[in-house]
Amino acid sequence: MTVGATTTAPPATTAGPLPAPASPKRERRGRRSGVDVRFSPYLYIAPFFVLFAVTGLFPLLYTGWVALHDWDQIMGQGEFVGLDNFVAVLTGSAFWRAFTNTVSIFVLSSVPQIAAALLIATALDRNLRAKTLWRMGVLLPYVVAPVAVALIFSNLFADRFGLINALLETVGLEPVRWHSDRFASHVAIATMVNFRWTGYNALILLAAMQAVPRDLYEQAAIDGANAWRQFWAITVPMLRPTIIFVIITSTIGGLQIFDEPRMFDQYGRGGADQQWQTLTIYLYELGWTRSDFGMASAVAWLLFLIIVGFGIVNYLITRRIATAEGKKS
Amino acid sequence: MRRPSWFVYGLLAAVVLGSMFPLWWSFLIASHDATVLSRERFPLIPGGNFLRNAATVIDTVPFWRATMNSIIVSTTVSASVVFFSTLAGYAFAKLRFRFSGPLLVFVIATMAVPTQLGVVPLYQVMAKLGWTGELTAVIVPGLVTAFGVFWMTQYLTQAVPTELIEAARVDGASMIRTFWHVGLPAARPAAWMLGLFTFVATWTNFFWPFIVLGPRNPTLPVALQQLQAAHFVDYSLVLAGAVLATIPLILLFAVAGRQLVSGIMQGAVKQ
Numbered sequence: 267m268t269v270g271a272t273t274t275a276p277p278a279t280t281a282g283p284l285p286a287p288a289s290p291k292r293e294r295r296g297r298r299s300g301v302d303v304r305f306s307p308y309l310y311i312a313p314f315f316v317l318f319a320v321t322g323l324f325p326l327l328y329t330g331w332v333a334l335h336d337w338d339q340i341m342g343q344g345e346f347v348g349l350d351n352f353v354a355v356l357t358g359s360a361f362w363r364a365f366t367n368t369v370s371i372f373v374l375s376s377v378p379q380i381a382a383a384l385l386i387a388t389a390l391d392r393n394l395r396a397k398t399l400w401r402m403g404v405l406l407p408y409v410v411a412p413v414a415v416a417l418i419f420s421n422l423f424a425d426r427f428g429l430i431n432a433l434l435e436t437v438g439l440e441p442v443r444w445h446s447d448r449f450a451s452h453v454a455i456a457t458m459v460n461f462r463w464t465g466y467n468a469l470i471l472l473a474a475m476q477a478v479p480r481d482l483y484e485q486a487a488i489d490g491a492n493a494w495r496q497f498w499a500i501t502v503p504m505l506r507p508t509i510i511f512v513i514i515t516s517t518i519g520g521l522q523i524f525d526e527p528r529m530f531d532q533y534g535r536g537g538a539d540q541q542w543q544t545l546t547i548y549l550y551e552l553g554w555t556r557s558d559f560g561m562a563s564a565v566a567w568l569l570f571l572i573i574v575g576f577g578i579v580n581y582l583i584t585r586r587i588a589t590a591e592g593k594k595s
Numbered sequence: 596m597r598r599p600s601w602f603v604y605g606l607l608a609a610v611v612l613g614s615m616f617p618l619w620w621s622f623l624i625a626s627h628d629a630t631v632l633s634r635e636r637f638p639l640i641p642g643g644n645f646l647r648n649a650a651t652v653i654d655t656v657p658f659w660r661a662t663m664n665s666i667i668v669s670t671t672v673s674a675s676v677v678f679f680s681t682l683a684g685y686a687f688a689k690l691r692f693r694f695s696g697p698l699l700v701f702v703i704a705t706m707a708v709p710t711q712l713g714v715v716p717l718y719q720v721m722a723k724l725g726w727t728g729e730l731t732a733v734i735v736p737g738l739v740t741a742f743g744v745f746w747m748t749q750y751l752t753q754a755v756p757t758e759l760i761e762a763a764r765v766d767g768a769s770m771i772r773t774f775w776h777v778g779l780p781a782a783r784p785a786a787w788m789l790g791l792f793t794f795v796a797t798w799t800n801f802f803w804p805f806i807v808l809g810p811r812n813p814t815l816p817v818a819l820q821q822l823q824a825a826h827f828v829d830y831s832l833v834l835a836g837a838v839l840a841t842i843p844l845i846l847l848f849a850v851a852g853r854q855l856v857s858g859i860m861q862g863a864v865k866q
Contacts, residue, residue, distance in 0.1 A: 299769070306770035310686035311698065313679040314739045318705060321736035325713025325720070332715055389606050392599035402852040403611035405859070409844040410618065411799035413816040414837040417823060418621045421830050427632035429620065465614060466859065473860040514707075522711055525801045525816075532823050546711075546802070554806065559715050566712045573709060 326570075333563035340557060351564035361565065363540050364548040365572070367452065371527070371544065372520035374456035375463075380512060382460070383467035388497065390468065391475045401472075404465035415458050416529035420445075423454040445531055448541040455542055458526045467512050474508035475501060510584045517580055521573050522546050545569050618841065625649075625835035632830055648835035655825055655832070657811070658839070661818035665798055665843075668730055668814060672737040673793040677786045679739045684747025685778040689755055690770075699748065705741045714806060721807055732807040733814065737797060743789055750785035751778065788858035791851055798844060815840045 333351050336344030355361045386404060394400055407415070422429045423444040431441035444454045478501065486496045502509070524546040528534045535551065536543025543551075545565060553562030624631060627642035652658060686692070687699050717736065718727070726732040755778060763773040801816040808814065810821055822836040848855070 302770045304692075307686040307690040307692035307695070310690075310774070311683040311744075314683050314702065314741070314744050315698075317679075317735075317739045318741070320720075321717060322705065322708070322710045322713065325716035326708065326710070328716035329713050386607070386610055389599075389603045392603050394599060394603070394607075398853055398856065400607050400611065401856045402848075403614060404607070405852065405856055406611075406614045406848065407617075408855075409795055409799075409848045410841050411801070411816050411819075411844070413799075413801050413819045414621075414841050415617070417819065417833055417837045418617045421624065421632075421834060422617065422620065424632070424830075429637060432637065461614075461617065465610070469856060469859040476860075518707070518709055522709055529820065529823065534820075534824070549714075550806070553715055553718075559719075563715045566715060570709070570712050577707070 329563045329566050332559055333567050335560050337560035337563070338557050339553065339559050344560075347560070351560045352568070355561055355564045355568065360540065360543075360548060361545075361568075364536075364543050364545045367448075367527075367536070367540075367542055368521055368523065368544045368546075370449075370452045371455050371459070371523060371542070372517070374452055375459040376513065376516045376520055378456075379460045379464050379467060379516065380509070382464050383471055383512070384502075386464065386468035387471035387475055388501070390472045401469060404468055406465070407462050408466045410462065412458070412462060412525035413529055415462055416526045419454065419458045419461070419526075420530050423457075445537070446541065448537075448539075451530065451537060451542040455523075455526050455530060459520070459523065463516065467516070470512060471505060471508060474505045478504045506584070510581060513580050513584055514577055517576050518573055521569065521576060524550070545572075618838075618845075621834040621837050624831050625838050627831055629829040629831050644831065645835065645838075648831050649839055651832055652822060652836045652839060656818040656821050656836070657813065658818060658836075661813045661815045662843075664730055664812065665815040668733050668737075668804075669794045669797040671734050672797045673790045675734075675738040676740055676743045676793045677790045680743030680747045680789060681751075681779065681782045681786055682774070683739075683744045684749075684751050685755075685774055685782070687744070687748040688751035689757060689760055689778065702741050702744050706745065710736075711802060714803065717803075718806060727807055728809045728812050730808075730812070733804050736803070737793075740793070743793070746789055747782060747785060751782055754785070755781045785861075788854055788861070791847075791855055792858060794847070795844065795855075 332343075334346060334348060335351075336347050338344065390397075390400060390404070423431075425431065425441070425443055425445050428444070430444075434441055442450045444450045482500050482504075483496055486500060491499065523544050527536055527542045527544050528547055528550075530542060531537065534547075536547045546569070549562050549565045549569065552558050552565060622645070623638055623641055625648055626645035627638055628644050628648075631638055631642070683702075687695060687702075721727050721732040724732075726735075759777050760773055763777050768776070799816065800814075801820070804814045805817050805820065808817055810817075813821065819836050819840055823833050
């Protein structure tokens with residue numbers, strides 16, 4: 267890419283118009299400097315916009331164009347088929363199955379995750395000894411690649427010889443069929459997601475907690491509010507923007523989930539009966555196993571709409587809950 | 596402030612142990628042979644097979660190549676993201692130009708758009724350019740991030756005194772010189788953090804490299820995936836691979852974990 271070269275070149279020496287030979291040195295410098303001041307900022311932000319246009323915006327819009335065509339990965343663009351790809355996707359059962367799986371895994375991961383993150387953040391917010399060490403310990407899973415996490419957990423959740431099932435049996439319970447029972451597979455996959463992200467979210471919430479003025483708590487304590495009541499009446503409402511942020515980012519990530527379910531067994535197709543096939547796995551299968559880029563793009567657009575929809579609903583609900591909590595106090 | 600009760604420490608200790616256990620477990624299995632899981636009792640101490648398993652992993656998948664690729668991709672992408680984000684962040688934070696407000700809003704808005712959804716055309720672009728299977732196909736889409744621009748804008752707004760820039764300009768320094776000598780040094784702490792986060796995110800990324808690279812020239816996560824496909828019954832091998840791929844990041848974490856923590860905390864307050 268030539269973008270790097272154009273921006274690193276000093277604009278002051280390259281961008282000036284040639285001055286009349288007779289003009290004094292001073293004026294030349296002034297004019298150059300004017301061009302410099304006017305255009306440098308655009309040059310500095312240009313790399314982002316150029317690269318985003320090529321690798322982000324264009325593909326996103328072009329996906330819509332591909333979705334309206336018969337489009338084979340190898341043969342390329344075929345006939346214009348209008349909304350046929352969307353109809354084909356939406357009338358097939360695979361899409362709805364993948365949709366349900368995605369939402370189920372998303373709910374199973376984000377709800378307990380944010381609850382646990384809040385709890386951990388509250389604990390970290392105390393006046394602890396060796397603060398940084400605790401924080402680092404909680405963040406550790408974040409540096410482990412999701413693929414590695416998935417490999418480790420699909421071993422822990424193995425139907426035969428898995429540690430979790432062995433523990434269940436020791437306490438006298440039936441082993442769970444993690445790789446064939448639909449709901450159980452969702453629980454296992456959600457556990458992987460939670461393992462990686464709970465500590466990260468806890469630290470984000472902790473940062474917001476530390477910004478809450480301490481005398482609010484002292485006041486509440488004097489008024490006789492216990493820790494639980496202080497948490498609901500002060501911490502949660504004060505954390506509202508951060509909670510919304512955490513929920514929205516985990517929604518965007520959660521609905522696109524691919525790595526963990528893909529690695530949950532060695533075939534990577536989301537289970538023998540698509541028990542844990544998610545929308546992104548379905549997209550991949552359409553595009554790269556069946557070579558149908560048209561349908562894959564239709565799924566991409568539907569997924570985009572679903573994410574936007576969930577984002578809006580999430581935002582509205584969170585705002586509601588947090589405001590109601592705030593009012594009660 | 597009062598020190599918290601043992602209950603708080605107990606809770607946190609449980610969380611930290613829970614964070615470490617899966618990694619310990621994978622090392623435990625990886626240090627035995629394939630039969631370990633079918634035995635009556637689970638292993639409680641590491642066996643002596645880790646190096647042998649690691650050697651098999653290295654023979655089975657192009658491990659060194661994948662490690663090299665991951666290092667190249669993550670380093671290039673982090674360096675580029677840091678440089679371009681600092682440049683753009685400096686412009687947004689400290690320079691006055693027309694449309695700077697709306698342009699910054701646009702940058703922030705793009706953060707909400709999952710770029711992953713454009714994979715089909717992006718793949719076509721890479722295929723047209725003949726980049727499929729090449730590292731460039733992974734590097735180029737990662738060269739800039741909206742998050743990076745936003746992050747540096749936030750930081751530089753308060754980190755660089757505007758008077759300092761004006762002073763440099765009055766002394767006759769060109770714009771880029773001013774950036775180099777005033778903006779860049781001030782950006783250093785935030786730039787390191789951005790670099791760390793970008794490095795971790797690029798290193799652990801799977802979906803796009805998996806689509807565009809193919810089995811012969813993989814990054815580490817892609818190579819790990821092949822390992823599972825090739826050796827699905829032999830968990831001691833698969834987990835040895837997982838351990839090997841995680842070691843570099845654990846080392847990075849041991850050195851820079853403190854910065855990662857404060858980076859998250861700093862980023863969160865500025866939302």
